[in-house]
Amino acid sequence: MDLAKPTRLMVALAGCALAVLLNTGTAAGQPSTPSAPISTPPPDSGGKGDEVVQTQWGPLGPADRDFMNRVKQAGLWEKPAGEKGKAKRADQPKIQEACKHLIEGHTLLDNVVNRAGVLLGHTLPAEASDEQKGWLAEMDAANGDEFDAVFANRLRAAHGKVYAYAAQIRAGTKNELIRILSTQAMITVFDHMKVLEETGRVDFAGLESPQPLAPPPPANDSGTPEPTGDQAAERSANPTDGVIPTVPQGTRFTRTAEQGVFGDNNGVFFGAIAVLALALVGMRMISRSKKSRRKSRSY
Secondary structure: OOOHHHHHHHHHHHHHHHHHHHHHHHHHHOOOOOOOOOOOOOOOOOOOOOOOEEEOOEEEOHHHHHHHHHHHHHHHHHHHHHHHHHHHOOOOHHHHHHHHHHHHHHHHHHHHHHHHHHHHOOOOOOOOOHHHHHHHHHHHHOOHHHHHHHHHHHHHHHHHHHHHHHHHHHHHOOOHHHHHHHHHHHHHHHHHHHHHHOOOOOOHHHOOOOOOOOOOOOOOOOOOOOOOOHHHHHHOOOOOOOOOOOOOOOOHHHHHHHHOOOHHHHHHHHHHHHHHHHHHHHHHHHHHHHHHHHHHHHO
């Protein structure tokens, strides 16, 4: 009998078993893909006023809708501002570069906010605000260096406010699509602030100065329960006061701690290790058997 064949057969079988088990564990350990299809709600079903609407991506509240409106309106005046700068200041490379970033950045943001509006059932504004139209009129009336100053300072001041608002929304929204939109808005707006500042025409003295967060309230020694919810919000303007960070159940951060290193598949993993160990033991026994037979033949 050729003992090499059983050895190779056992190794092959062990390898197949190990591969199947580990592959099963890997597949089962992946986060499950939602089976519910993405549906498009009817227009204007995303709520109005102070209404909070439940969506596939989490609750949609008044601040979320307001943010979508502001992102949309930003593109409705900043893209035309970029086009005016390209036409009026063709001989100014830094103005041209800022205009290029404005047009491209808001084209991208428009695509994101338009899609979010459709998926969330929210109708977006179709024109800029009266204030924004006034800024465009200022640019129409200005030429040369005056245009550069109006262009850079109006846009830089507006971007600073939007950037702060986007960060606030990103930190607190409970809606997944709004988190995506606010993240992209922060990236785009930050880029625009940089290229506007690089024109050398931004008057930083005219920007609103940042304000420090309110100090935390003193410790409550009276035995009265600490306020919660809206009461706590009214007590302090500091958004971090009283907030205890938590990790949602079922995420990869909690899965390791609660279910073991390999999630729900520890049994599969250790089963694969056992198969491999048995294969190695079997190979060892066959090897010893071969040696003993050779010795007996030599006698």
